[in-house]
Structures are given as C-alpha cells and as structure tokens.
Amino acid sequence: MQVFLQTIVGGLNLGAVYALVALGFALVYRTMGLVNFAHADVLMIGAYIAATFTVSQHLPFAVAVLASIVITGVIGLFIERFLRPLEGRDFDLMLIGTIGFGIVLESVATLIWGATGEAVPSPVQTRPLVVFGASVPTYDLVVMGVAVVAMLALSLFLERTRRGVAMQAVAMDYDAAKAVGINVGRSNAIAFAIGAGLAALAGALVGPELYVSPTMGGSIGIDGFAAAILGGFGSIPGAVVGALAVGLLNSFSADYFQGYADLATFVLFAVIVMIKPTGLFGEKTVLRA
Amino acid sequence: MIVRPARCIALAGSAVLVLGVLAGCSKPGSSNTASTGSSTGPIKIAVVDAQSGQDSSLGQWEYDGAKLAVSQWNAKGGIDGRQIQLTVFDDKADPTTGTDIASKLASEGFVAMIGTAESGVTAAMEPTLEAAKIPNITSGQSPALTKSGDPYVFLNGPTSVTYDSTLAAYLTGTLHDTKIAMITNNGAYGAGEQSSFLAQLTADGLKPTSNQVVTTTQTDFSSALTAIKQSNPQVVFIGSEEVEAGLIVKQARSLGITVPFAGGAPQGTPVFIDTAGTANVEGTIVSSPYLSNDTSAASKAFAAAYQGAYGSAAELHGAKAYDGTEILLTALKTSGLATGLKLADAIRATQYDGLLGDFRYDKTGVGIFKTSIGIVKNGSLVAVG
Incomplete structure (x- = not known):
C-alpha cells in the first residue's frame, strides 16, 4: 500500500512537469499547426538560466524563475521571427528549422555553461509531509501547485481574452482569420513566446529535482511530447490529462517492470494511440498542418 | 497551406529520424594532420x-x-x-x-x-x-x-568484481551487516555491479533484503526506494553512475531512508556528492583504488x-x-x-x-x-x- 501511494506521488510530480512541457507543445501546435522540436532545448535553457541566477547570483528562486521565463520568452519570439517568412509557404522547412534551433540552443548552452552540467540545491528545504505513510516532499507540492496555476492561467487567456480567442481563430481557419483582420504573425509570435515561457517554467522547476546539463531536455522532451500526443495533439485539457497519464505510467512501470520500464511504458503508449489515434481529447480543429 | 493531420504525423516522424541521424553524427575530432603510424611525424x-x-x-x-x-x-x-x-x-x-x-x-x-x-x-x-x-x-x-x-x-x-568483493567483505566482515538492500541500473556498468555484488553476497550466504533495478534515464525512484525502505536494511548498495546515483540518494533521504549507501568509484566523486547534496551523502561507504590525493x-x-x-x-x-x-x-x-x-x-x-x-x-x-x-x-x- 505504501509503495502504491508513493508511486502515485512520484508519478503525479513527474506528470506536473510533463504537463507544462505538453502545454507548450500543444499551444504552438494549436496556433500554428507546427510541432516545435526546439521545445525541449528551450526547457534546458530555462533550467540553466534559473540555476545560474539562484546558484551564482543568489537571487530568490521565484525571481530566478521569472527571469528565466522572460528571457526564454524572448528566445521564443526570436525563433518565431526567424521562421515567419516560411509561414504558409513551406511547412517542412519550418519543422526542420525548429530542429535546427534545438541543436543551436544545445551548442550555445555547452559554450556558455560547459558540457558537464550543474547540480541545483532544492529551494525548499523543509521536511517532507507524511500522508498515509507516503512521504510527499514539500518541493513536489510547489511544483504541482505552480503547474496547476499555469494551466488555469493559460486556459483563461485562451478562452476569455480577445487575443486568446483570436489565436484560436487563426488555428481554426487561417485565411478567414486573416481576412477579418487578425494579425496572424503576432498571434504566432505570442504562441511561441508563451510556449517558450512554459518550457522555461518546467525547466526551472525540474532543475533542483534533476541535474541541469545541455542534454537534459532529451528525455523530458520525449515524455512531454508523448503526453501531448496521448492527450490529443493541440488540446489543452488533453495535454494535462495526457501528462498525468504518462507520469503515472512511467512510475508504475518502473515499479512493475524495473529495468524494462521504458519498454513497457512505450508499448502501452503505442497500444493506446493505435486504439485511439486522435488521442484522448482529440479534436479536428487544426487542419492547417 | 492545407496539409492533412496524417501528413503532419508522417512529417513529425521523419523529423524525429532526421534528429536521430544528426545526433548520431559525431564531430570528426580536431585532428587534421595527415601523419600515420609511420616512422616520422608525431x-x-x-x-x-x-x-x-x-x-x-x-x-x-x-x-x-x-x-x-x-x-x-x-x-x-x-x-x-x-x-x-x-x-x-x-x-x-x-x-x-x-x-x-x-x-x-x-x-x-x-x-x-x-x-x-x-x-x-x-x-x-x-x-x-x-x-x-x-x-x-x-x-x-x-x-x-x-x-x-x-x-x-x-x-x-x-574490475567490478574487485570493487564489489572488497566492499562486500567490509560490509559483512567488518561492519557485520546482514541486511543489505541493492539498487542498480540496467546499463552496462549497473548490470556489472548488480551481478558482481550479488555474487559476493550469495558467496557469503546472504540474500539482499530488496533488489531493485532502475533504468539509466529514470528520474523518479519512488517505488524502488519505498520497497527498499520497507525491507528495513542496514545499508543500501548502489550500482549506478554519478548523476543518477546522486538523484537516488537525494530522493531516498526525502523518503526517510537514513541508513548509509555503499558503492564503487562513482560514489566518491564530486558530481555524485553535489547532485545528492553534501548532508545526504555523509557516511557513504566507497570502494576505490584511489581514495585521495594524499596517499x-x-x-x-x-x-x-x-x-x-x-x-x-x-x-x-x-x-x-x-x-x-x-x-x-x-x-x-x-x-x-x-x-x-x-x-x-x-x-x-x-x-x-x-x-x-x-x-x-x-x-x-x-x-x-x-x-x-x-x-x-x-x-x-x-x-x-
């Protein structure tokens, strides 16, 4: 029973981080119909910036996280501006462009911070809470709380603001949105900036739980991408549910299959996607891609 | 441009392949001289x-x-x-x-x-x-x-056998530990550690209280560590590289495992100690052919x-x-x-x-x-x- 509860706690904590990653993937896909393959590397940059500000500049963790979101948001804007001439012309090149940016970001991180990486001390040093025998680290609660707030804020932005609704309109019908005067370029830029900010938030939060290095984005990015697909690519609630599912799937398969956990996770993932190719919350609003 | 979702997934797939190929290409070294193993040149x-x-x-x-x-x-x-x-x-x-x-x-x-x-x-x-x-x-x-x-x-x-036989002899012979749990990863190093340490324990007539295997990319060790905690060991043997081992020890401490960890070369390195946190690794038992610079x-x-x-x-x-x-x-x-x-x-x-x-x-x-x-x-x- 204790193992079961502890596995759930571990899975939910992973799930919260995957959710932030999946939301970024989903938002950019929803708005532009583009899979941003630089996303995981933006996460890594976010983790490094937050780590640098807390470890060497001794700034409070919250300030470091905000700084990291702002700086990576600017990187997101830069990537979008660079890809903009291709928007509506060559989708394949845009996709490859994002892969290229990912490689560039990884190399830049190696140049600035070196290849070896850095351990980040946990910003919350209080003792873990004990719930029904399962130990819940307080920092995990912070991560989950921040993830929930970010999801709610993103949903409110998309549903309740003019800009958010306009972004959705672009996603549903590019030409019609353009015809009624929506600035498509700006809409895409905002999607990229918010997506990058979410990746940075995920990176900054996960830094103290893991080890920050130029290649850290790899496996988190794949799990976050899997979460977005499982939830139904482009769906915001789907990204969250998919992320929790992938997080729990990861930690339970680690429990039952030990060394074969990755294999078990992705076989199960493949089966679910075969049964339901559009994912759990799959919609058909995005046709531009 | 109108593209069907199916095409997009195919594109995404091919993009992943491109990424894989790019990652596979190595930087061709910094050597640019034409000399060989002949009798002149460096x-x-x-x-x-x-x-x-x-x-x-x-x-x-x-x-x-x-x-x-x-x-x-x-x-x-x-x-x-x-x-x-x-x-x-x-x-x-x-x-x-x-x-x-x-x-x-x-x-x-x-x-x-x-x-x-x-x-x-x-x-x-x-x-x-x-x-x-x-x-x-x-x-x-x-x-x-x-x-x-x-x-x-x-x-x-x-070899791992030497590291682990020395370690096992110290744990069972000098410290008289009989309840030893194991956590190793499934990579080449971890699998080697797992088999050599287990062989030593078996030779001493002992069985690990819990024998957990994790993957090399795992980041959450909740279930493995909870199982170890419940088996109530006196010491936990760890067979994993620096960073992962550091994360394991850090999470173990937050789950309330207070007994020392024991391992080979990676557990004596600064990367392991920094990743886990200095307080968390206090008392870690390490088997190594090079303990310090002052020997x-x-x-x-x-x-x-x-x-x-x-x-x-x-x-x-x-x-x-x-x-x-x-x-x-x-x-x-x-x-x-x-x-x-x-x-x-x-x-x-x-x-x-x-x-x-x-x-x-x-x-x-x-x-x-x-x-x-x-x-x-x-x-x-x-x-x-």
Missing part, C-alpha cells in the same frame, strides 16, 4: 570519451588525466625524439557513436586508444579495434570486457601537477587515465615504437607502479586487483581507519 594516440551529455564530467577528467601524462612526456622530449599527439573524440557515451569512431581510428593511423569511460561503449568498439590491431586502455570496469579473449584490450583499474608521494605530485594544469582537484578518473597513458607511453618506449600485437604484448609486459597501485597485467588485460575502503565525510572521501 605519434598519434586517440582519447575517446564522452565530452557531451550526462557522463561528460567523466570524459573531461579522463581527457585531463591523459593530457597531463602526454604533456609531461612531450616536455621531456617525447619518445625517440618524436612528439606524442593526443586527439580527443566525443563518443557521447553512446555505443553507436563509439563504433563509428573506432572505424575512424583504424583508417586514420592511430597507434593506440585511451578510453572510454563506459564499459558499454568500449564493448561496442572492441571488435573493430581488434580487427584493426589497435591496443586500447579503457577505464571501463565491467568483467565482460575481459572475457572476450581480445589481446588488445587493457583496463586501467580493477603517496606519487599521488601528491600528480595532484599538484593536475591542479596546476587545470585549476581543479584531481580525482580517481583523472588518475586512472594518467596511469593508463603512462603505461601506454612506457610500452611504446620499451618496444621501440611498436604497433599492433607487438605494442599490445609490450603493454602486457609493462610493470608499472602507479597512482592506483602496482600494475601487473594478466592475460585478460587486468592489471590491478585491489581497492580500499573510504567513507564520505563533510563532502570528501577519507580512508577508513
């Missing part, structure tokens, strides 16, 4: 180690250790008047990249290779290096490396030279690579710059009293058969007793 030696990725700190230490030995030899005039040229290749701790590099070494006239730091990568490179007759002094320690009968592979330290006059001189060259403190992996490189250069000198099997035989015949101990190679390519026990105190490793 003597070409390759260092193959991870220079990027999670194991890159290992790769950096190894490269620094090898570079220090080579620069000392070059400063004394090289070998027979020829300078030694060291070229580093980044294997990314990836066996596929490793085999690619092995073919490159064969075609570019390298006489010998130092590295890699990962048994899995070395095992993948071995067949190519054997075919090309390139002797290889590796930092890997998996017993599997020495079983192939390959005359070209040498270890610059003890002998030779290690003090090495540590001073290392500090002078790189501005950081020397540790085990740098020392291993330094010893391995010294042995190779000594063999090149005594054999009159031989290559191929002659060089391999010269390495085997070299008796070298180094930083890790007195190397006397056997026919399997192992030269050191002893480790010592140290304890982590206030963030650094100190010898027991």
Whole structure:
C-alpha cells in the first residue's frame, strides 16, 4: 500500500512537469499547426538560466524563475521571427528549422555553461509531509501547485481574452482569420513566446529535482511530447490529462517492470494511440498542418 | 497551406529520424594532420570519451588525466625524439557513436586508444579495434570486457568484481551487516555491479533484503526506494553512475531512508556528492583504488601537477587515465615504437607502479586487483581507519 501511494506521488510530480512541457507543445501546435522540436532545448535553457541566477547570483528562486521565463520568452519570439517568412509557404522547412534551433540552443548552452552540467540545491528545504505513510516532499507540492496555476492561467487567456480567442481563430481557419483582420504573425509570435515561457517554467522547476546539463531536455522532451500526443495533439485539457497519464505510467512501470520500464511504458503508449489515434481529447480543429 | 493531420504525423516522424541521424553524427575530432603510424611525424594516440551529455564530467577528467601524462612526456622530449599527439573524440557515451569512431581510428593511423569511460561503449568498439590491431586502455570496469579473449584490450583499474568483493567483505566482515538492500541500473556498468555484488553476497550466504533495478534515464525512484525502505536494511548498495546515483540518494533521504549507501568509484566523486547534496551523502561507504590525493608521494605530485594544469582537484578518473597513458607511453618506449600485437604484448609486459597501485597485467588485460575502503565525510572521501 505504501509503495502504491508513493508511486502515485512520484508519478503525479513527474506528470506536473510533463504537463507544462505538453502545454507548450500543444499551444504552438494549436496556433500554428507546427510541432516545435526546439521545445525541449528551450526547457534546458530555462533550467540553466534559473540555476545560474539562484546558484551564482543568489537571487530568490521565484525571481530566478521569472527571469528565466522572460528571457526564454524572448528566445521564443526570436525563433518565431526567424521562421515567419516560411509561414504558409513551406511547412517542412519550418519543422526542420525548429530542429535546427534545438541543436543551436544545445551548442550555445555547452559554450556558455560547459558540457558537464550543474547540480541545483532544492529551494525548499523543509521536511517532507507524511500522508498515509507516503512521504510527499514539500518541493513536489510547489511544483504541482505552480503547474496547476499555469494551466488555469493559460486556459483563461485562451478562452476569455480577445487575443486568446483570436489565436484560436487563426488555428481554426487561417485565411478567414486573416481576412477579418487578425494579425496572424503576432498571434504566432505570442504562441511561441508563451510556449517558450512554459518550457522555461518546467525547466526551472525540474532543475533542483534533476541535474541541469545541455542534454537534459532529451528525455523530458520525449515524455512531454508523448503526453501531448496521448492527450490529443493541440488540446489543452488533453495535454494535462495526457501528462498525468504518462507520469503515472512511467512510475508504475518502473515499479512493475524495473529495468524494462521504458519498454513497457512505450508499448502501452503505442497500444493506446493505435486504439485511439486522435488521442484522448482529440479534436479536428487544426487542419492547417 | 492545407496539409492533412496524417501528413503532419508522417512529417513529425521523419523529423524525429532526421534528429536521430544528426545526433548520431559525431564531430570528426580536431585532428587534421595527415601523419600515420609511420616512422616520422608525431605519434598519434586517440582519447575517446564522452565530452557531451550526462557522463561528460567523466570524459573531461579522463581527457585531463591523459593530457597531463602526454604533456609531461612531450616536455621531456617525447619518445625517440618524436612528439606524442593526443586527439580527443566525443563518443557521447553512446555505443553507436563509439563504433563509428573506432572505424575512424583504424583508417586514420592511430597507434593506440585511451578510453572510454563506459564499459558499454568500449564493448561496442572492441571488435573493430581488434580487427584493426589497435591496443586500447579503457577505464571501463565491467568483467565482460575481459572475457572476450581480445589481446588488445587493457583496463586501467580493477574490475567490478574487485570493487564489489572488497566492499562486500567490509560490509559483512567488518561492519557485520546482514541486511543489505541493492539498487542498480540496467546499463552496462549497473548490470556489472548488480551481478558482481550479488555474487559476493550469495558467496557469503546472504540474500539482499530488496533488489531493485532502475533504468539509466529514470528520474523518479519512488517505488524502488519505498520497497527498499520497507525491507528495513542496514545499508543500501548502489550500482549506478554519478548523476543518477546522486538523484537516488537525494530522493531516498526525502523518503526517510537514513541508513548509509555503499558503492564503487562513482560514489566518491564530486558530481555524485553535489547532485545528492553534501548532508545526504555523509557516511557513504566507497570502494576505490584511489581514495585521495594524499596517499603517496606519487599521488601528491600528480595532484599538484593536475591542479596546476587545470585549476581543479584531481580525482580517481583523472588518475586512472594518467596511469593508463603512462603505461601506454612506457610500452611504446620499451618496444621501440611498436604497433599492433607487438605494442599490445609490450603493454602486457609493462610493470608499472602507479597512482592506483602496482600494475601487473594478466592475460585478460587486468592489471590491478585491489581497492580500499573510504567513507564520505563533510563532502570528501577519507580512508577508513
């Protein structure tokens, strides 16, 4: 029973981080119909910036996280501006462009911070809470709380603001949105900036739980991408549910299959996607891609 | 542009493939000279180690250790008047990249290779290096490396069996621990540790209270650690590389596991200690052939030279690579710059009293058969007793 509860706690904590990653993937896909393959590397940059500000500049963790979101948001804007001439012309090149940016970001991180990486001390040093025998680290609660707030804020932005609704309109019908005067370029830029900010938030939060290095984005990015697909690519609630599912799937398969956990996770993932190719919350609003 | 979702998924798939191919391409080394293993020009030696990725700190230490030995030899005039040229290749701790590099070494006239730091990568490179007759002094320690009968592979330290038999003897004999839990990963290093330590326990008539295997990319160890906690051990054996082991110990402490951890070389490194946090690793029991820089006059001189060259403190992996490189250069000198099997035989015949101990190679390519026990105190490793 204790193992079961502890596995759930571990899975939910992973799930919260995957959710932030999946939301970024989903938002950019929803708005532009583009899979941003630089996303995981933006996460890594976010983790490094937050780590640098807390470890060497001794700034409070919250300030470091905000700084990291702002700086990576600017990187997101830069990537979008660079890809903009291709928007509506060559989708394949845009996709490859994002892969290229990912490689560039990884190399830049190696140049600035070196290849070896850095351990980040946990910003919350209080003792873990004990719930029904399962130990819940307080920092995990912070991560989950921040993830929930970010999801709610993103949903409110998309549903309740003019800009958010306009972004959705672009996603549903590019030409019609353009015809009624929506600035498509700006809409895409905002999607990229918010997506990058979410990746940075995920990176900054996960830094103290893991080890920050130029290649850290790899496996988190794949799990976050899997979460977005499982939830139904482009769906915001789907990204969250998919992320929790992938997080729990990861930690339970680690429990039952030990060394074969990755294999078990992705076989199960493949089966679910075969049964339901559009994912759990799959919609058909995005046709531009 | 209107594209159907199916096409998008196909595109995404092909993009992933492109990414994989790009990741597989290695940087073609920094060597650009055309000299070969002929009788003029510099003597070409390759260092193959991870220079990027999670194991890159290992790769950096190894490269620094090898570079220090080579620069000392070059400063004394090289070998027979020829300078030694060291070229580093980044294997990314990836066996596929490793085999690619092995073919490159064969075609570019390298006489010998130092590295890699990962048994899995070395095992993948071995067949190519054997075919090309390139002797290889590796930092890997998996017993599997020495079983192939390959005359070209040498270890610059003890095998996992030596590390783990010393550790098991200390835990069961000196500390009288009978309840020992195990957590290892399923990579080449972790699997080697798992089988050698388990064999030692079984030989002592013990059974682990819990025997958990994790993957090399895992980041959440809740279920494995909770199972270990419930088995109520006196000590937990850990068989995993620096960063993952650090994360395991950090999470174990937050789950309320208070007993000490015990392990091999990775558990004595600064990366392990920083990742886990100094307070969390206090009392960790480490089996290592190189506990500190203060054990002998030779290690003090090495540590001073290392500090002078790189501005950081020397540790085990740098020392291993330094010893391995010294042995190779000594063999090149005594054999009159031989290559191929002659060089391999010269390495085997070299008796070298180094930083890790007195190397006397056997026919399997192992030269050191002893480790010592140290304890982590206030963030650094100190010898027991």
